[in-house]
Amino acid sequence: MPGALLSALPTIDFANFGDGTSEEAREIGQKFFAACRDVGFAYLINTGIPQDNVDEMFVWSAKFFRLPMQTKMKAPHPPEGSKHRGYSGIGVEQVSQMVFDPTELAAIRAKSPDFKESFDIGSPTSPSVENIWIPDEDLPGFKAYCMQFFEICKAFEMNKLLPALAIGLGLERDFFAEYHSLGDNQLRLLHYPEAEAEVFESGKKGRIGAHTDFSTGTLLFQDDCGGLEVESPHQPGVFIPAPPVPGAIVFNIGDFLMRWSNDTLKSTLHRVRAPPRKEGDSGMTRERFSIPYFMSANKEMIIDCLPGCYGPDKPKKYEPINAGEYVNMRLNATY
Numbered sequence: 001m002p003g004a005l006l007s008a009l010p011t012i013d014f015a016n017f018g019d020g021t022s023e024e025a026r027e028i029g030q031k032f033f034a035a036c037r038d039v040g041f042a043y044l045i046n047t048g049i050p051q052d053n054v055d056e057m058f059v060w061s062a063k064f065f066r067l068p069m070q071t072k073m074k075a076p077h078p079p080e081g082s083k084h085r086g087y088s089g090i091g092v093e094q095v096s097q098m099v100f101d102p103t104e105l106a107a108i109r110a111k112s113p114d115f116k117e118s119f120d121i122g123s124p125t126s127p128s129v130e131n132i133w134i135p136d137e138d139l140p141g142f143k144a145y146c147m148q149f150f151e152i153c154k155a156f157e158m159n160k161l162l163p164a165l166a167i168g169l170g171l172e173r174d175f176f177a178e179y180h181s182l183g184d185n186q187l188r189l190l191h192y193p194e195a196e197a198e199v200f201e202s203g204k205k206g207r208i209g210a211h212t213d214f215s216t217g218t219l220l221f222q223d224d225c226g227g228l229e230v231e232s233p234h235q236p237g238v239f240i241p242a243p244p245v246p247g248a249i250v251f252n253i254g255d256f257l258m259r260w261s262n263d264t265l266k267s268t269l270h271r272v273r274a275p276p277r278k279e280g281d282s283g284m285t286r287e288r289f290s291i292p293y294f295m296s297a298n299k300e301m302i303i304d305c306l307p308g309c310y311g312p313d314k315p316k317k318y319e320p321i322n323a324g325e326y327v328n329m330r331l332n333a334t335y
């Protein structure tokens, strides 16, 4: 029973969600909504995403990151943060929390660089940004599998996840569909290399600093290394472990949906730390792989406060905003 292994985060079981029209589906939606409102994070189980596909994506990710640097650099991430595609080497991206001032950003980067490398992939039909691939002969099959996995995530998003959220919010099952119809999402392969435990303990290097995600929500697949932590909903500044659970996907709300919901749903701070040393360790902290899939609204959509999230007792806190402008503003601050 996976539930017994989980941390303080709630678990949402999609087994009986079906097409989202049954009474059981309504209950799943309500439970999911409560998790997004109270914690902003949940483990999702029985999503219908086959574990074999997830495992295979991790195999491809490891093959990609093991390529020589000069091969990975055939698909370099452009300097603009908003063109979030291709390979970023160690130290290129520094996650920061709502800091937009260049001097302040430079100071954060210099202090404790996120020790990770990443490869970003978007929809092949994205109207705004094109994918950047290494030549297929350098890793035959890689591009095809990434695209297949992207579609697997998108199917779960469109057929189950967004409908469950809509139902939980008391909206029509398909409410979010037109806002996310273009699937302008981002699949990100992440690799945190191994290093001496001491460099993490002394703060010379970090894995990923505390941050919130920008967009609607994130599906996060992690390997068995551990180290993901989520800010406690009850104690600000206290982080609770979100350990890997076989077969479960971590889900979290992003800032965009928090704003859209008039702060009803929570975009919660999270970070990745090196797992603590264990007796008999060699003094090296092992490498870690993870694969977030960020779900975004179509860039041209203007979003105003979600129906049901405002009223006489809860006035609208935010002006309507264009989805693309919002996300670009956030992305440009990370490069």
Ligand SMILES: O=C(O)CCC(=O)C(=O)O
Binding pocket: 188, 190, 208, 213, 220, 222, 228, 270, 271, 272, 289, 290, 291, 292
């Ligand atoms: O590597 C992880 O588990 C977390 C990654 C993450 O939070 C992110 O990329 O936004």
Ligand SMILES: [Fe+2]
Binding pocket: 211, 212, 213, 270
């Ligand atoms: Fe994140």
